[in-house]
Amino acid sequence: MAAVEKAEQRQPWREFWRRFSRNKLAVVGLVLVFVMFFTGIFAPWLAPYSYTDQNLDAVEQMPSLAHPLGTDELGRDQLSRIIWGARTAVIIAPTATFFGVSLGLLFGLLASYYRGWVETLIMRLADILFAFPGILLAILIAATVQGRIEAWLKGFEALEGFVKAGFAQVLVVIVALSAVGWPGMARLVRGQVLALREEQFVEAAWAIGAKPWRVITRHILPNAMVPIVVSVSMSMGGAIMAEAGLSFMGIGIRPPTPSWGALIIDNYSFWRSPAAPVLLWLPALIVGAMVAAFNFVGDGLNEALIPG
């Protein structure tokens, strides 16, 4: 009897993994994502050198035993800088995505819940942000908030170290990316909610007297989760790419704070040098690989979570 019960028990996680792992690329992507988080979190223990250690006797060296990926023009160990870059990515990608998605979720729900002028206002605002050239808006926002955030953080003496460690720049990038990122999510959420509110189970929830907010959070939102989760995964990759773009324009992460975007920019002048593969291509390819990895995971989630 017990055996029968066990066999019949639903095992959602195992089922999810079975479906997710059918997509080989998604598994590869997931592994890459894990590697990135692991490297970022344990950067201080993994990196052989500090990212600011300069060895002016060993500048622009090709890979060797002492420096597996060579050194840059200031003699800084490239491997260590890439490892520390993972930490910046691990801070920026989830945080920017979190704020962008939360704002989008909030505005999308408000729009589809209140309808009327609230909806008009929010969706028109989203239209406006869409019509804005994206990267320029991010640049303008970043440039505008930069001084303010730095000044604000300097107000807290305890945070002095953070500001010096480039924390303010990270915050600027997060603010800019969240501000530019939410309209897409708001549109997605609103579309989902508007489609679901016509479904019978929602009507049933109304019929038994559920309050509106409960209908939205308990009945509609869980059913709208799949596209939201998928787009969260994809926007993590997008955030990494956008950080590289902002840094390239000199707005995002600046030296000596290591980020993959900043590494690409720092070493761009080496494009014809024989060291280009390690100094320039490697960070560039890592950015590309992480964008791809998050897209694969998104595809895999999509296939695994949609029934049928």
Added chain:
Amino acid sequence: MIAYLVRRLLWLPFLLLIIAFITFALGLYGPGDPVLVMLGQHANPEAAARVRHELGLDRPFLVQYADYIWKALHGDFGESLKYRGQPVGRLIATRLAVTVQFNAVVIAVGLATGIPLGILAALNRNNLIDYSIVLLTVAGISLPVLAVAPIAMWFLAARFHLLPSGGWGGILSRRIIMPTLVLAIGPAAVFVRQTRANMLEVLDQDYVRTARAKGLRETAVIVAHALRNALIPLFTIFGLMLGGLVGGGIITESIFGIPGIGRLVWDAFTARDYPVIMAYTLLVAVAYTMANLFVDVCYRFVDPRIRYG
């Protein structure tokens, strides 16, 4: 249909007013002072105040904004602060010509490679050809230009001296090849993915089976029956890309040294040349909105099932 069009078009002026407002505010409250960029950091405060007054930058925000809108309505987008004496309109028009030509070539190359590869992949569903094309597509969609550009430049320009690394000499010059190769990857990958997906869907339709059943040759089935219907959804992407024609890549034009509008805006940003930034933002917003409208309207003719209320 007409009512729908009018409603959409009526929104455009409001959109532009608000976008102008936001850009204006970001410009005024943003960092950097155009006057100090012009005169140097250690300019005499009196001289700076005089220049500021001459440019009207010492007036209240709303007055400056209203003045800008009023002049813009009369086709006057002000003078560039960086290139003194140059009207922004003319400055933008010159650079826009470069960007539009370049982007048109990129989209054309993307279409010309993307669609055939997409068809090829669909016709070879689930075999090695299909998988290789899909894998290339995935790479093409994920790899940012920032990553592909240095690699392409290293191989094609630095190592084997096959091509110049960039620059601009018109669309017939050899200089355009490298940036086009790098930039067309993205659009091509998008076209491959869409064409393949649409073809696969269409090939399963009843009317394709009917066409086969009546004994048509396979090429006729594919070209006349399947392809025609599979390409309709591509129209949307193509239309939106046309809207993006005027945008110009701020990053890409810097990498390849193309003197287009993206480069202009970047220079304008570093010099806090806000009249140029304003005009650019408005231009992109108009192009984006019109492209969306164009796609929606044309769709009705391409796909008669669609109706707008």
